[in-house]
Amino acid sequence: MVTVTINVNGEKRTASVPPETTLLRLLRDDFNLTGSKLGCDVGDCGACTVIVDGKAVNSCLMLAAQADGRDVLTIEGLATMDRLHPIQKAFEKYASLQCGFCGPGVIMSAKALLDENPDPTVQEIRDALGGNLCRCTGYVKMIEAIQDAARILRDEPVEINR
Amino acid sequence: MRTFEFFAVKDSHDAVAVLAKHSVSSKVRVIAGGTDLLAELKFSPQSPNVVVDISRAEDLKSITLTDDGLSIGAVVTHSQIMQSPIIREMFPALANAAHVIGAVQTRNLGTLGGNLVTAVPSMDGGPTLMALEAIISIAGPDGRRQVPLNEFFVGPRKTVLKADELLAEIIIPRRNLGKPTHFLKFGLRKGQALALVNAAASFWVDWEKHTFVAPRIALGAVAPKVIRALQAEAYLEGREITPEAMAEAGRIAIGDAKPISDFRASAGYRRNLVGVLTKRALEGAYALAQAKR
Numbered sequence: 001m002v003t004v005t006i007n008v009n010g011e012k013r014t015a016s017v018p019p020e021t022t023l024l025r026l027l028r029d030d031f032n033l034t035g036s037k038l039g040c041d042v043g044d045c046g047a048c049t050v051i052v053d054g055k056a057v058n059s060c061l062m063l064a065a066q067a068d069g070r071d072v073l074t075i076e077g078l079a080t081m082d083r084l085h086p087i088q089k090a091f092e093k094y095a096s097l098q099c100g101f102c103g104p105g106v107i108m109s110a111k112a113l114l115d116e117n118p119d120p121t122v123q124e125i126r127d128a129l130g131g132n133l134c135r136c137t138g139y140v141k142m143i144e145a146i147q148d149a150a151r152i153l154r155d156e157p158v159e160i161n162r
Numbered sequence: 163m164r165t166f167e168f169f170a171v172k173d174s175h176d177a178v179a180v181l182a183k184h185s186v187s188s189k190v191r192v193i194a195g196g197t198d199l200l201a202e203l204k205f206s207p208q209s210p211n212v213v214v215d216i217s218r219a220e221d222l223k224s225i226t227l228t229d230d231g232l233s234i235g236a237v238v239t240h241s242q243i244m245q246s247p248i249i250r251e252m253f254p255a256l257a258n259a260a261h262v263i264g265a266v267q268t269r270n271l272g273t274l275g276g277n278l279v280t281a282v283p284s285m286d287g288g289p290t291l292m293a294l295e296a297i298i299s300i301a302g303p304d305g306r307r308q309v310p311l312n313e314f315f316v317g318p319r320k321t322v323l324k325a326d327e328l329l330a331e332i333i334i335p336r337r338n339l340g341k342p343t344h345f346l347k348f349g350l351r352k353g354q355a356l357a358l359v360n361a362a363a364s365f366w367v368d369w370e371k372h373t374f375v376a377p378r379i380a381l382g383a384v385a386p387k388v389i390r391a392l393q394a395e396a397y398l399e400g401r402e403i404t405p406e407a408m409a410e411a412g413r414i415a416i417g418d419a420k421p422i423s424d425f426r427a428s429a430g431y432r433r434n435l436v437g438v439l440t441k442r443a444l445e446g447a448y449a450l451a452q453a454k455r
Contacts, residue, residue, distance in 0.1 A: 002168055019168035019213065022200065042201040043268055044354065055241070055270040061200045062271060063193070065168055066217055109266065130353030131265025 002065045008033065009077030017064050024048045026064035027074060035075035035104045039133075046132035049105035050074045056112035058131070075104035078111065086152045087111055090145035098136035106132045110146045118154050122147070163200075164209040173221045174301045174330050177214055182303045184212045185325040192216055192328060194237045195272040197264065198280045222275070222330060225249065230297075231336040236275030236329050240264070240287075243274060253334070254450070255290045255345040255362060262286050262347045265354050275329045278314065281321050284383035288315075289362035290345045292380035292388050294338045299331035306330065315387035341366060341376075342454060344446030346439045350426065357383045358427045359435040361415075363443035367403065367451045374398040379411070379440055384419035384432055391418035394440060403448060412441035 005014040008031060015030040024041075027033040027050070036059055039047035043058040050059045051073040078085035084092065087110050097103045106129060113120055113128035120128070125143050134142070167184075171177040177192070184190050188211040193199050195217065203209060216222060222235040225246050232252065234243070243249055243260040250257050263269055263277065263286045277287035278298070288311070296311040303326055311332075314321050323329060343364035349355030365377040377398040379391040394415040401407050421432035 018165050020163040020165050020203070041204060043197055043264070046265065046267060049267055056267050057271050058197070058267045061195075061197050061268070063168070063196060063200070063213075063215070065170060066193075066196065066215055068170075112266070127353075128266055131267045 002068075004064045004068045006064075006067050006070055006072050008072045009074060015064075019063070019065060021064045022060050023050070023052075023062040023064050023067045023072070024059035026067075027059060027072070033074050033076050036108075037101055037104060039101070039105075043131075044133065045102070046105040046109065047102055049108045049132065051108055051112050051115075054112070054115065056109050056128075056131075073108070073111070075108060078107070085111075087114070087146065087149040090149035090152070091142070094141045094145040094148065096137065096141040096145040097134075102132055102134040102136075106134065106142055110142075110149070114146070114150055114153055119150060120146075163203050166210050167212045168215065169212065170215040170217075171219055173219050174216070174328060175221075177216050177219060177328050178301050178303060178326070180212075180214050181326045181328060184214075188212045190214060190325060192279075194276045195239060195268075197268045197272040198276060198282075216328065217273075227339075228333075229336070230333050231339060232334040233299075234274055234332040234334075236331060237273045238275070240269035240272050240274065240277075241266075244269070252340050253290070253294070253343060255343040255364075255447075256294075259286050259290045259345045259347070259360075259362070262349070262357075274332060278311070278332070279321060279323065279329050281315050281317075281319050281387065283318055283385060283387055284357045284360070285388065286345075286347055286357060286360055286382070288388035289360050289380040289382045290343060290364075291332060291334070292390060293343055293362040293364040293378040294334045294341060295378065297333040297335060298329060299333060300327050301330040302327040308333075312388075312390055317386045338364070340454070342447045342451035344443045344450060346443050346446065348435050348439060356426065359383050359421070359432050359439055361436070361439035361443045363440065363447045365398070365444075365447060365451075367448070367455075369455065372403050373400050374403055374407075375400075377411075377444075379415060379418075379443070381415065381419055381436060381440070384421040384436055389418065391415040391436075391440065393418050398444075405445075408441045408444040408448075409437075411444060412437040412439075415440040 037047035039045035191210040366375040
């Protein structure tokens with residue numbers, strides 16, 4: 001067993017897991033953070049996307065032990081009890097999701113993009129979503145929502161939608 | 163995935179020590195980004211007993227200019243290559259090649275060293291480095307040894323690395339720093355697609371005679387490993403730079419390639435691509451040479 005401590009969504013959490021445990025399994029099975037989805041489990045679909053030390057990664061391709069000591073942000077870390085994150089809000093407004101299974105991964109990819117690049121072009125958004133497969137929507141409304149969220153985050157960096 | 167013993171090492175010496183201790187009696191695998199290895203371990207019947215994590219190895223993380231040339235540490239990620247000012251300045255082809263690997267999530271985890279060690283013939287990290295005659299620095303129990311990249315690959319998923327050795331560094335030799343190079347990939351989609359064929363071309367220009375100097379052409383996904391198009395290179399050496407010469411080099415490169423047919427493309431289609439991509443890679447390298455002049 002290996003002992004893994006990660007700072008997940010601002011909270012320090014520790015678990016003792018078998019070494020072959022992926023970060024995704026740690027989040028879902030040990031920390032009950034089931035927002036990140038198990039899709040393909042080989043890094044093709046992006047449903048498991050989380051942000052580790054500021055970078056979007058496939059949590060199915062990272063061993064939990066490799067995340068030891070790092071900052072991990074999952075979909076559960078975006079909204080507060082009062083309000084959705086502006087990206088989530090925009091996805092709702094634009095009806096960007098249908099079945100929703102890919103949603104947490106897509107939104108985390110968008111979050112990582114907007115953290116690094118507050119004013120992305122459509123091509124840059126498409127590149128950022130290249131590792132997130134959605135079989136329902138065709139991506140167009142996601143891209144519109146991300147553009148809208150980018151605008152909101154740029155104009156009103158704090159205290160929005162209160 | 164079956165269980166294994168896990169060691170996270172702090173540097174390459176530590177890694178070599180762990181490999182020396184365990185590689186005799188156990189099946190050991192090294193993990194860096196894990197993007198290839200974890201996908202493999204989940205489905206492969208042959209599980210390792212020991213996994214050595216080098217992703218935090220401090221001495222394998224940097225991109226630096228040394229007396230030997232440009233050194234890229236084994237665990238530098240594709241994203242870091244894309245963003246490195248020195249690589250973008252000296253070798254935009256290398257940054258472009260990094261950008262077409264996988265997707266953002268895999269580029270943030272996956273490493274250039276891992277791309278080479280996995281030794282898949284369609285790897286996008288290989289051709290540019292091969293065209294730049296990169297040297298692989300291997301860490302082992304007796305210290306470091308250096309192997310030219312074109313001798314590093316043995317076949318599909320096979321390299322010269324021994325069980326107690328580790329790819330430590332990728333070195334682009336000093337004589338090739340800033341050499342105009344261009345990389346092209348042809349895949350069936352823009353994102354997350356493996357190359358049907360990829361190609362890199364590199365040469366210096368003798369501006370007085372307007373001729374090719376030290377032309378190097380590397381091709382991926384058309385042989386059991388990334389190869390150099392040696393006949394095409396020989397044809398171009400010292401020849402005047404013209405569109406016709408580049409097109410002819412493309413035709414000759416087809417003879418250097420030995421592609422197979424699979425579900426992605428037929429051998430004939432790949433042969434055609436070799437001609438087109440070789441010509442375009444040469445054109446791209448020439449455009450860069452003109453811009454740098």
